[in-house]
Amino acid sequence: MYRYTDFDKAFLATRNAQFRAQVERRLKGHLTEDEFKPLRLMNGVYLQLHAYMLRVAIPYGTLNADQMRQLAYLAERWDKGYGHFTTRQNIQYNWPKLPDIPDMLDALGEVGLHAIQTSGNTIRNTTADPFAGAAADEIADPRPLAELIRQWSTDHPEFQFLGRKFKIAITGSADDRAVTAAHDIGLRIVEKNGEQGLQVLIGGGLGRTPMIGQVLRDFLPRADLLPYLEAVLATYNQLGRRDNKYKARIKITVHEHGIESIRAMVEGRFAQIRPDFTGADQALLRAIEAQFAPPAFRGGNTEAHDAAYGADPVFRSWADTNLAPHRRADHAIVSISLKAHGATPGDASADQMRSMADLAERYGYDELRISHEQNVILPHVHKSDLPALHAALKAQGLATANIGLISDIIACPGMDYCALATARSIPIAQEIATRFDELKLEHDIGPMKIKISGCINACGHHHVGHIGILGLDRAGVENYQITLGGDGGPDATLGSRTGPGFPADEIVPAIERLMLAYLDLRQGPGETFLATYRRLGADPFKSALYDSARTKAA
Amino acid sequence: MTDTALEIAPGTLPETVLVTDAGFSRDDWSGPETRTATLAPDDRAGELSDRLCGLELIRVRFPAFADGRGFTLARDLRRMGYRGRLRAVGHVLADQYAMARRAGFDEVEIDADLAARQPENQWRARANWQAHDYQARLRGRSSGAPA
Numbered sequence: 001m002y003r004y005t006d007f008d009k010a011f012l013a014t015r016n017a018q019f020r021a022q023v024e025r026r027l028k029g030h031l032t033e034d035e036f037k038p039l040r041l042m043n044g045v046y047l048q049l050h051a052y053m054l055r056v057a058i059p060y061g062t063l064n065a066d067q068m069r070q071l072a073y074l075a076e077r078w079d080k081g082y083g084h085f086t087t088r089q090n091i092q093y094n095w096p097k098l099p100d101i102p103d104m105l106d107a108l109g110e111v112g113l114h115a116i117q118t119s120g121n122t123i124r125n126t127t128a129d130p131f132a133g134a135a136a137d138e139i140a141d142p143r144p145l146a147e148l149i150r151q152w153s154t155d156h157p158e159f160q161f162l163g164r165k166f167k168i169a170i171t172g173s174a175d176d177r178a179v180t181a182a183h184d185i186g187l188r189i190v191e192k193n194g195e196q197g198l199q200v201l202i203g204g205g206l207g208r209t210p211m212i213g214q215v216l217r218d219f220l221p222r223a224d225l226l227p228y229l230e231a232v233l234a235t236y237n238q239l240g241r242r243d244n245k246y247k248a249r250i251k252i253t254v255h256e257h258g259i260e261s262i263r264a265m266v267e268g269r270f271a272q273i274r275p276d277f278t279g280a281d282q283a284l285l286r287a288i289e290a291q292f293a294p295p296a297f298r299g300g301n302t303e304a305h306d307a308a309y310g311a312d313p314v315f316r317s318w319a320d321t322n323l324a325p326h327r328r329a330d331h332a333i334v335s336i337s338l339k340a341h342g343a344t345p346g347d348a349s350a351d352q353m354r355s356m357a358d359l360a361e362r363y364g365y366d367e368l369r370i371s372h373e374q375n376v377i378l379p380h381v382h383k384s385d386l387p388a389l390h391a392a393l394k395a396q397g398l399a400t401a402n403i404g405l406i407s408d409i410i411a412c413p414g415m416d417y418c419a420l421a422t423a424r425s426i427p428i429a430q431e432i433a434t435r436f437d438e439l440k441l442e443h444d445i446g447p448m449k450i451k452i453s454g455c456i457n458a459c460g461h462h463h464v465g466h467i468g469i470l471g472l473d474r475a476g477v478e479n480y481q482i483t484l485g486g487d488g489g490p491d492a493t494l495g496s497r498t499g500p501g502f503p504a505d506e507i508v509p510a511i512e513r514l515m516l517a518y519l520d521l522r523q524g525p526g527e528t529f530l531a532t533y534r535r536l537g538a539d540p541f542k543s544a545l546y547d548s549a550r551t552k553a554a
Numbered sequence: 555m556t557d558t559a560l561e562i563a564p565g566t567l568p569e570t571v572l573v574t575d576a577g578f579s580r581d582d583w584s585g586p587e588t589r590t591a592t593l594a595p596d597d598r599a600g601e602l603s604d605r606l607c608g609l610e611l612i613r614v615r616f617p618a619f620a621d622g623r624g625f626t627l628a629r630d631l632r633r634m635g636y637r638g639r640l641r642a643v644g645h646v647l648a649d650q651y652a653m654a655r656r657a658g659f660d661e662v663e664i665d666a667d668l669a670a671r672q673p674e675n676q677w678r679a680r681a682n683w684q685a686h687d688y689q690a691r692l693r694g695r696s697s698g699a700p701a
Contacts, residue, residue: 238627
């Protein structure tokens with residue numbers, strides 16, 4: 001794992017001191033509220049519905065136990081005892097007081113964490129595959145490049161006042177777990193003729209105008225990454241619209257000018273910028289890579305696991321859903337669900353954070369990850385430790401066996417917290433999870449991604465949910481539209497709207513009708529909802545949604 | 555207070571103040587306007603490519619501090635080989651001074667109201683813009699300003 005250098009530490013301390021001074025200057029009137037706003041945003045501070053909110057970056061989703069404990073400390077010392085993990089590998093504190101925030105940032109700095117550029121019209125926290133460095137299907141660990149991008153984008157003098165926010169994601173696996181096609185820039189590590197490079201996607205994004213990213217460069221040599229990113233950003237900074245914030249993202253720039261024209265501009269700039277980079281970045285990259293060396297994996301047999309798997313159905317159910325294949329056969333990747341039925345998706349209490357930190361230290365080589373699906377991952381666990389780990393998680397209420405199932409819902413904070421929201425998201429997620437738990441259909445239904453957004457800005461990624469739910473305000477009443485067939489994987493697809501939305505008290509029965517129709521229509525338990533939908537199209541699901549509603553209404 | 559280095563009697567502040575690493579001063583440009591050019595945020599640096607060697611001062615306007623296009627213009631001008639004075643003019647915050655310097659500007663020109671609200675000490679606090687600069691580190695340079 002990356003450890004801050006003296007340079008990083010000095011930078012962060014200076015930056016935090018600057019923000020402390022900015023808060024004081026705001027309170028004394030040297031900065032107007034308008035002037036202060038982008039400065040607080042680029043330090044992670046939002047003004048929300050009820051209070052300020054601090055969004056802390058989990059760079060490329062990677063944490064060690066001490067960092068997780070510090071997140072717990074912040075939750076207890078300055079918030080209400082919990083934090084909320086977001087869909088972009090951040091953690092949000094919803095109740096800090098502005099004068100306390102400089103102290104919170106200093107506390108984060110002690111463990112090499114920060115809130116820099118987690119908000120505002122600048123380059124945001126670069127997200128990465130949460131299984132990076134552990135997955136069996138990985139070409140290369142994307143985190144060294146993500147860290148290089150962190151250093152390059154941090155306080156970049158040219159790109160702190162862009163037309164709009166700018167998000168980059170990177171994956172090192174063909175099974176894209178970082179949703180790269182839904183980012184302003186998506187980077188995929190690929191191999192060509194035995195050499196590693198990057199496929200560069202541009203112009204993806206969800207929000208009110210969802211678009212799937214297009215390939216800008218099919219194969220970019222790794223050493224060209226920073227000048228190429230700089231060429232894209234400089235092109236966007238000059239060309240992106242500033243007359244309308246809803247048309248300011250690079251996806252609109254690409255849409256309006258066409259990918260060919262954008263490519264010509266980017267390549268032209270790239271040729272000019274490339275000579276600025278003379279190799280110092282590559283030397284730094286080599287030093288970064290050395291820090292991401294895999295832990296010293298221990299050997300030993302897996303008998304304890306095999307015995308528990310045969311004898312304990314609760315363990316078996318958890319192992320079947322919450323484990324993923326590790327690059328080593330005697331290890332597993334463990335997902336800890338933050339989606340207990342009826343709980344707020346992505347929330348973790350300080351006690352839970354501390355338990356997960358302890359377990360990571362005891363069983364997981366001191367590593368934790370945060371996934372965009374708002375769960376916590378222990379990327380490296382020896383299989384013989386899994387029964388003991390499961391028992392410890394169970395004791396903390398963290399052993400919910402639902403990863404990838406219908407109750408593993410992504411939901412934005414919605415109207416319970418967010419100033420932009422037009423409807424609640426969290427209660428809908430809670431009700432769906434509770435209902436399918438009662439029906440005992442969750443495991444029968446199998447792989448299912450439900451994603452809920454409380455407004456068209458789509459922070460809950462509803463467009464790429466197998467089932468997407470979008471909460472809107474219809475004349476003061478919450479109304480929930482359904483989209484079907486979305487997919488955030490390597491062949492990213494946007495879902496299609498089924499028709500009129502449903503009021504809050506009818507959305508859960510509507511989802512239930514959809515699921516019962518699917519169970520009826522599928523060719524067997526091996527055919528997932530998404531596969532069934534692709535085979536049959538939307539019609540049978542629309543009639544499940546609307547015909548019975550009409551019957552009921554009649 | 556140490557924000558009085560401009561040594562100008564109260565009430566007689568000039569309309570604009572020039573900010574450099576040394577602090578506040580009066581605009582000392584006295585050359586002919588024919589040796590200057592002014593760019594707006596939506597202009598392109600390339601528009602000056604024919605005149606570049608005859609220019610001694612280029613002003614890049616910042617009508618609003620949140621419009622960061624001028625930073626890319628500065629980078630472009632320096633990359634095109636412009637070595638003369640490069641000035642950011644308008645609504646630039648003290649908090650943006652280091653960015654302006656790192657992007658290639660030599661100085662910032664602000665109006666008197668802004669200079670009164672964000673006095674000299676707030677700008678001088680950012681005069682150490684060459685320290686803690688990731689860009690310089692990644693490019694193997696000792697300071698941030700483009701070569």
